[in-house]
Amino acid sequence: MSKVAVLGAGAIGGVFGVRLCRSGRHDVTLCVRKPIDRLVVETPDAVIESPVKCAASPSEAGPVDCVLLAVKGHQVPDVAPWLEALIGEDTIVAVLQNGVEHRERVEPYARGAEVVPVVVNCPADRLAPGHVAQQGGAQLVPEEGRGARFLASLYEGTDVPVKPTTDFKTASWAKLCNNIGAGPATALTDKGRGVLHEPDVAELCRGLVRECAAVGRAEGAKLADDVAERTIERLRDADPEATTSMLVDRRAGRPIEADVMTGAVVRIGARRGIPTPLNAAVHALLSSINVPVMGKTN
Ligand SMILES: NC(=O)c1ccc[n+]([C@@H]2O[C@H](COP(=O)([O-])OP(=O)(O)OC[C@H]3O[C@@H](n4cnc5c(N)ncnc54)[C@H](OP(=O)(O)O)[C@@H]3O)[C@@H](O)[C@H]2O)c1
Structure with missing residues (x-):
């Protein structure tokens, strides 16, 4: 035991x-x-x-x-x-x-x-x-x-498959592409995954995933050339009200887990010399949700 x-x-x-x-x-x-x-x-x-x-x-x-x-x-x-x-x-x-x-x-x-x-x-x-x-x-x-x-x-004998991978880089960056594809847009607009059907929002999300994938590839992850297109297509094939954990946290008033997602893309991109302007902009907005309103105090 x-x-x-x-x-x-x-x-x-x-x-x-x-x-x-x-x-x-x-x-x-x-x-x-x-x-x-x-x-x-x-x-x-x-x-x-x-x-x-x-x-x-x-x-x-x-x-x-x-x-x-x-x-x-x-x-x-x-x-x-x-x-x-x-x-x-x-x-x-x-x-x-x-x-x-x-x-x-x-x-x-x-x-x-x-x-x-x-x-x-x-x-x-x-x-x-x-x-x-x-x-x-x-x-x-x-x-x-x-x-x-x-x-x-x-987990032997339970209904949870545990599938060890020798290519964790690819597995984790692919998951990050998925998280970045829908999480920021839903949290920032306070809308479910249906927001990915709005053409301009969908294009922004593809851009976020493209940057994420470029940084991931530089780190050694094997990600398909069309990962952004396929990710957004898959993510919007859902109930329009379907949430993401970023959106759930925003609605519950809990801090959004931005640093491990857009924050990581920006941080690792800077280390690798890969521009990530969309993730940087979106990260600033997500981070702002996590801090109290600033301004004149007297
Ligand atoms: N939810 C999903 O669908 C999903 C899917 C895949 C991956 N993930 C990832 O899994 C991780 C966990 O996410 P989650 O959705 O399970 O988060 P969650 O529901 O917010 O759970 C986090 C838990 O940690 C506890 N906690 C925080 N600080 C603590 C402390 N100082 N001492 C003791 N307990 C503490 C919280 O307790 P309190 O109740 O006291 O706050 C809460 O129960 C995240 O990295 C997330 O991105 C989530």
């Missing part, structure tokens, strides 16, 4: 935590700010639920075999005290986050533990503490290695 900590028991922590709790094969602790009794995940086919064990502060936690880190990218520094308590000699930290800088973001707090970057394929929303709506299939794509194999063993 492995000891597992779910650090960030929101939408993704809920979806992937509840499977481990239900399996009964592991000793699972949710690391939370406010304890809950149960996880309830509504999938398109079923409701999956389980009683849960919680730790409400790092002083209640001890070293585990695996941390499933599922806080938002900008929340990683806040959970440093949790990581300090949870990481022991052989702990694996699986980073279930969007973006392309999983290691850079987490290693400074991981105290030498093995950090496994993971692409998470699963649309999900947090409805209330411990209550999640999972709108599609749930799959994990970790970078191949010891940690990925351990993660796969945790």
Whole structure:
């Protein structure tokens, strides 16, 4: 029986935590700010639920075999005290986050533990503490290695496929193209994915993805020449009211996870000497949503 900590028991922590709790094969602790009794995940086919064990502060936690880190990218520094308590000699930290800088973001707090970057394929929303709506299939794509194999063993016998990849660069940049294709436009206009049917908005989104793909290719990701056209076509083939996590966060008044997305494209583009003017402009606007209104104070 492995000891597992779910650090960030929101939408993704809920979806992937509840499977481990239900399996009964592991000793699972949710690391939370406010304890809950149960996880309830509504999938398109079923409701999956389980009683849960919680730790409400790092002083209640001890070293585990695996941390499933599922806080938002900008929340990683806040959970440093949790990581300090949870990481022991052989702990694996699986980073279930969007973006392309999983290691850079987490290693400074991981105290030498093995950090496994993971692409998470699963649309999900947090409805209330411990209550999640999972709108599609749930799959994990970790970078191949010891940690990925351990993660796969945790999910054996569950409905979650764990598909390690030897080309994490391509997997993570392809996911970033997807996130950048719809997230910024929906969050900035406060409209669902139907906004991608407006021709000028669609062209802006293609431009954002083109820049993202150019930076990704410079980093070694293998992305098709027409990735922007195909991404926007696929993203708008959805219910016009369908949301993105950026839009959900904006509507809930929570900080938007812009730094790991448009921020990463601008940052890495600058390092590589690749211009990213559209991502820079959109990033400035998204970041502005995250800060209080500035102006004359007297
Ligand atoms: N949702 C999706 O559809 C989806 C799909 C693929 C990938 N992702 C990625 O997965 C990652 C997680 O996203 P999410 O949608 O699951 O976010 P989320 O629903 O906002 O969940 C984040 C969780 O982290 C917790 N948290 C934040 N700071 C904490 C702290 N200091 N101590 C303890 N808990 C803390 C929050 O707790 P509180 O409730 O106390 O705030 C919340 O439960 C992101 O990188 C996202 O981009 C999301």
